[in-house]
Amino acid sequence: MTTPAIEISDLRKSFGSLEVLRGIDLSVGFGEVVCVIGPSGSGKSTLLRCVNLLEEPDGGSVRVGGVEVTDPDCDLDGLRRTIGMVFQSFNLFGHLSVLANLTIAQRRVLKRSRADAELIARENLERVGLADKAGAYPAQLSGGQQQRAAIARSLAMSPELMLFDEPTSALDPELVGEVLAVMRSLAAEGMTMMVVTHEMGFAREVADRVVFMDGGQVVEAGPPADVLGSPTEARTREFLHRVL
Ligand code: ADP
Numbered sequence: 001m002t003t004p005a006i007e008i009s010d011l012r013k014s015f016g017s018l019e020v021l022r023g024i025d026l027s028v029g030f031g032e033v034v035c036v037i038g039p040s041g042s043g044k045s046t047l048l049r050c051v052n053l054l055e056e057p058d059g060g061s062v063r064v065g066g067v068e069v070t071d072p073d074c075d076l077d078g079l080r081r082t083i084g085m086v087f088q089s090f091n092l093f094g095h096l097s098v099l100a101n102l103t104i105a106q107r108r109v110l111k112r113s114r115a116d117a118e119l120i121a122r123e124n125l126e127r128v129g130l131a132d133k134a135g136a137y138p139a140q141l142s143g144g145q146q147q148r149a150a151i152a153r154s155l156a157m158s159p160e161l162m163l164f165d166e167p168t169s170a171l172d173p174e175l176v177g178e179v180l181a182v183m184r185s186l187a188a189e190g191m192t193m194m195v196v197t198h199e200m201g202f203a204r205e206v207a208d209r210v211v212f213m214d215g216g217q218v219v220e221a222g223p224p225a226d227v228l229g230s231p232t233e234a235r236t237r238e239f240l241h242r243v244l
């Protein structure tokens with residue numbers, strides 16, 4: 001059996017007395033797209049954040065490319081370099097041009113030369129349809145363009161997998177489609193992706209598997225046609241009834 005890209009078993013996390021993750025088991029294969037859905041507060045963001053150790057698990061195991069992230073010997077910086085993360089808020093540096101936003105970490109973290117970093121930045125701006133915006137500043141871009149630039153910035157770091165936490169939730173409705181289109185093309189290129197989303201159409205069309213979380217547990221997981229089309233659990237049905 002080949003090593004999964006992400007392998008989570010019996011993952012537990014509490015904040016004080018609040019048990020936020022109560023024994024999560026989940027694996028994501030290389031090239032697989034897994035969409036995580038569920039009500040607000042169910043632990044979706046915490047789950048993603050445990051994968052790159054933005055949150056430290058209290059128990060269980062998280063392996064990325066076979067490496068246990070909680071192992072004290074784990075090269076955390078090296079691990080984080082292999083994982084791209086895109087948040088709801090785009091977090092671009094407002095005082096830097098789009099091009100500089102895409103080159104700064106390449107230069108500082110990956111030690112790429114200016115010429116290499118700029119070439120890779122431009123390739124990735126092209127990839128998200130922003131080739132003509134390299135010289136623009138974030139405030140000059142629409143929300144959808146800013147989020148696409150943030151995705152390009154992650155891609156410029158040559159990640160092996162990408163985590164998305166509600167990447168379209170902060171966008172005006174008319175701008176959601178352009179960001180989903182970029183994510184769809186990434187999926188088609190074979191990128192390994194874990195996507196927390198409320199976009200059920202995207203999950204249905206793009207996900208290999210959909211995971212429904214509630215109360216810090218995986219309630220139901222499977223192909224989108226099953227989980228979204230004919231869920232077996234009452235909690236999944238209730239959730240879908242509310243959002244669809
Ligand atoms: P979701 O992304 O599904 O909305 P989260 O993972 O963000 O859920 O949060 C799950 C629960 O954990 C919520 O009740 C939230 O308030 C709580 N929580 C998340 N992060 C923290 C934190 N750093 N400190 C305390 N509580 C937190």
Ligand code: MG
Pocket residue numbers: 044045046165
């Ligand atoms: Mg969240």
